[in-house]
Amino acid sequence: MTKLISVDRCRSGQGTFVVYGDRELAVFLLESPERVFVMDNACPHASGNLSGGEIRDGKVDCPWHHWEFELSTGVCTHSDRARVTCYQAHIRDGYVWAALS
Numbered sequence: 001m002t003k004l005i006s007v008d009r010c011r012s013g014q015g016t017f018v019v020y021g022d023r024e025l026a027v028f029l030l031e032s033p034e035r036v037f038v039m040d041n042a043c044p045h046a047s048g049n050l051s052g053g054e055i056r057d058g059k060v061d062c063p064w065h066h067w068e069f070e071l072s073t074g075v076c077t078h079s080d081r082a083r084v085t086c087y088q089a090h091i092r093d094g095y096v097w098a099a100l101s
């Protein structure tokens with residue numbers, strides 16, 4: 001597991017853009033119960049900034065053309081040919097950790 005970012009630096013209920021090496025990631029921190037999701041930041045449609053998208057019902061809404069992606073799977077609700085890569089993630093010791101492969 002890779003230590004990505006302090007939970008204190010994540011925007012609760014929104015996405016946070018994180019660069020790790022050559023990867024651009026979106027970290028989504030949700031509360032009640034506290035959960036974290038990590039996926040590639042670039043929308044597979046036209047590289048929109050997913051970390052800037054709104055969260056609704058467990059999905060992120062891409063701010064460019066409003067395709068939605070399930071936070072837990074990356075599956076797009078608008079096209080079964082579009083999917084964003086997600087990484088297993090959890091919170092431990094005040095940090096977000098992700099299994100970047």
Ligand code: FES
Pocket residue numbers: 043044045046047048049062063064065066067
């Ligand atoms: S770039 Fe994300 S929906 Fe078009």
